[in-house]
Amino acid sequence: MDALRTHQLSKQFIQKNGEPFIAVNNVTMSIEEGKIHGLLGPNGAGKSTLINMITGSCMPSSGEIVVFDNNVTDKTIQSKQVIGIVPQEIVIEMAFTVYEVLYYFSGMYGISYAERNKRIPKILEVLDLSEKAHERARGLSGGMKRRLMIAKAIIHKPKLLILDEPTAGVDVTLRQRIWELVRELNKQGTTVLFTTHYLEEAEQLCERITVLNHGKIVKNGDLKDIQQEFSKNLIRFELFDRNTTHLEEVQQVGMAYNYPIKNLRDDLDRIAAFYKDNLKSIRSEAASLEEIFLNLTSK
Amino acid sequence: MSVALHVFSLYSREVMRFRKLWLDTVFSPIISIILYLAVFGIVVGTRTIGDINFLSFIYTGLLCMLMVNSSFANPSFALIISKNVGTIADLQVVPIPPWGIGVAYAAAALTRAIATLVFTVLLTIWFIPLDSVHHITVAILAAILTGLEFGLLGVIFGMWAKNFEALTFITTFIMQPMIFLAGVFFPISTLPGIWSTLGLLNPLHHNVNLFRYGITGYADVSPLTSCIAIVSISLILFIWMQIQTKRSLKN
Ligand SMILES: Nc1ncnc2c1ncn2[C@@H]1O[C@H](COP(=O)(O)OP(=O)(O)O)[C@@H](O)[C@H]1O
Ligand SMILES: [Mg+2]
8 A cells, every 4th residue: 555645746835926936846656655765855846845735734736645545635634643744843832841742742643641641751761851751842952852843743653754854953863863763663664754965864764765856756766776777877986196187078076986888898998098007996886866866956 | 533532632732821821811810800890999889880780780891801801812822822933833734623723722712711700700709799690501601602702713813813913903903992892891872872883783792791691680782682693603703713724724
């Protein structure tokens, strides 16, 4: 079963100057149940808008969203019930304690009193917030607030967990903890959709990605397939001495160089002949997600 | 799928919100009532109106005004604040339909209005020359209907308004004049000409009238008319509230 399906989904905003602006343009995608799916794209690509339409906080201009067989337009409540969302912005009820925030929020998902009082201490433990349970959320540090947002999103055990840049502005330790938790939840059967700035995170976490640019899908599919597709035409080599002239087609990527392949054998010969013993290493390389990303979204 | 517990949880949260600030939300209105009563008590003395004491006339009007104010303020403040800090996003994602969100906020408003009323009455009733309550059920009904009606209005307004300036505007230019022309301090019929008609058309006048009738037995217009007017207005507000909530949460 698909955890999520969107069909020709679009969102048009009316800007301040009265001009329409298409933030999400005809997006058709799906996520199989049990998968971790990365949604990538530069700032302003429309990721959050897409997510907001899925969670029901933004009305689509056209198109369809189905969450576990519930069309969000006519089965809004049922679909909201199975979604957990960590929004991009940290917003917290300042007047309430950490415990109260979770208590009322999970209540709004219909979790019984007994169950709430059982789950909250556990979740606080997992997210290392137990000591803060009865303190006002106002006084939490940024990282703690972020963890509380995550606790809010998973307390009702959603079948589809959506995280909108959960690691933006978060230190390395917490980032790793967040992804560990996401993996753990995924193992227990939760389907995950997330966006991130850090491409290496996506590379490590998910099998499938969707790349958005200017509101449109520019790539959608298996990460491995996409990497292969891009690596087919790439030779990567390193040089001892980088102070040298280059072949015309060569691009510098960090400390290394990329060369687009026309004919692998000829090209290898050509590079070897040109750089001779300055050549430190050479191989045909799987493109990193970062390169793919730059390539796809540079237009 | 039943959302009763969902709605009740939102209601509980909103009750908890004003309980945390009970000095401001429940207690401080009592001070202004006491001041009004002190001043009017001196001025009107033992004067009567119809066959009731003038002070109890004013007292019942003030109590009704108190409920109108606190039930309107509760949801409108809470919603405008949550828009400012962004916690409105919670309401956008939880599995509660728009009517449920409105009902939870309106019910919390009613709870605060009743709590304020009970506190105030307990503290002030001793100074009022009131021997008996005319029709306690009518008074309770009037109190509940008033709390819900203005709770719903507060939800509509809180959903619609973007900032506190809008709230100040509505309070100063709409609520205050309405309260002034609602027969809180004097019978509507004593107003000159057009004002008297305006007063009778003022929906708030019916709340004051019904509540006052329940406590003292004094009525400007038929209590039944007032009751029908309040119920009809509340039903319209209930529908309007759903439309406004849906629109505001899907922007
Ligand atoms: N409410 C809105 N009104 C007008 N434009 C908006 C609104 N929300 C988002 N946008 C625009 O839509 C585009 C996509 O935004 P967003 O979905 O937040 O991108 P991302 O999350 O990928 O960074 C941006 O250009 C943004 O300015
Ligand atoms: Mg975003």
